[in-house]
Amino acid sequence: MKGIAQLAQQLGISTGTVSRALNGKPDVNAETRRRVLEAARSQGYAPNHAARALAQGATHQVGFMIQLAPENASSNDYFFMGVFDAMQRVLDKHELDLLVLPCPSHQDHYTYLQRFVSRSAVDGMILASTMRTDPRITLMQSSGIPFVTLGRSSTGSGYSWIDLDFETAVETAIDRFVARGHRRIALTLPDGEINFGSVVHQSYRQALARHGLEYDEQLVLTTHRREDDGDGVVDRLLALSAPPTAIFLMYELTAIGIYRRLRERGLEPGRDLAIISFRDEPTIRFIEPSLTCFHISLDDVGIALAHALLAQIPQFSKAYPGGIIGKRPPVTLVAGRSDACDPPA
Structure with missing residues (x-):
């Protein structure tokens, strides 16, 4: 050596x-x-601080890299906490610890990950917030360290991923809107290159086409995960010559700003604008009218991530035969009253 x-x-x-x-x-x-x-x-x-672990063939740690963003610093997003809890319950059975690696917003995510790869600091890695083109996947595949991505990417192939079922949520939402007579349906997407934005956008266009509805790029807006973005969404959509009568939101917090801004303009959510959001989340459970959204079992997501990773680690693979290449835990519609309206005359 x-x-x-x-x-x-x-x-x-x-x-x-x-x-x-x-x-x-x-x-x-x-x-x-x-x-x-x-x-x-x-x-x-191997660097000295990792030599002993490498000699033993294990660090007994699994890394989970998440990307921090300025807009999330003051928000209460329970998603990752639920996923972490489910993962750790599985890993604990094998005496493995979950090491959460939050990449600061100012730090290049590739360089941040490379630090842990070069140190052989973990036995396996979970990568969240996958981008459409994500060099972290190439890095992990060349490192030989087992890994799973939370989200898909166009980079690489043959690796395990777990993703949310955005396609089913979008299709279900559009079908509900159309069944009530809506024909002008808006969409909000995440700002930036995160991959699920392109998945949602493509599913939206396909669902519209299936119902014979024309795609209008003016009805597609980008937002961050913060309620204030809802104000701008309402102002921009109402300024159109033919405003939408329904909207599907990717970020549930945006609904709070949309509700507020509609009322400031003398309109009522659920009456003048039908609204469906992607994810059920504690922050929005008490707004009125109740928000129609989708429930995602964070237990299912966390357990699937743990199983997919353990299937690649030699000493545990026999307990998880076959491995997991791609899986989308199901989403379940939670019907509220925010979309219980026919299109305004």
Whole structure:
């Protein structure tokens, strides 16, 4: 097993550069980092703080990388806490600990992940908030560390993923709206390159086409997960010459702002605008009229993630034969009164 000095000599670079590359420092260019990691793997090198764990063949830790965003800092999103709880209940049976790795909003998520990969700090990794093109997947596949993504991506293939069933939720929502006579149906999407936004957008267009409805890009707006964005949604949609009579929301918090802004303009949610949101969440359970949305079992999501990861770890794979390549735990409609209206005359 070579040390840093020997790796540096072999590659013709300084020991400092080798050390920074192995520890995921951002001041090392991508090609140098690749060469260092490749040489380190081929020579069986491990940093001192991970050597003992590697010698034993296990760290007894599973990493879960989440991406922090400024708009989420003050919001109460219970999604990940529910998923963590379910995962840890499964992992605890095998004496594994769940290590939550929150990537700061100012940090490049690839560089952040690379730090933990280079240290061999975990026996397996969960990647959340997958992007349409996500270099983290390429990094994990080249590392040899078992991993599962929470969400799909166009990057790579043959890896396990667990995702929410956005397609069924969108199709169900559009079908409900159309059954009540709505023909102008708006949609909100997440701002940025997160992959589920493209999944939802495609499902929306397909559902409209199935009902013979025309797609209008003016009815598709991007939002963040915050209630204030609902004010802008209402103002922009009502400014159209033919405003929508129904809307499907990706972020449930947006409904609070939409309710408030509609009433400020003399309109009533559930009467003048039919509303369905993607996810049932404690924050919106007491708004009136009650919000029609979808229930997702966080237990199902967390358990599926744990099983998919354990299926790839040799000492546990016999208990989870076959592994999991792709799975979408079901969503269940929770009918409220926010969409119980016919289109306004």
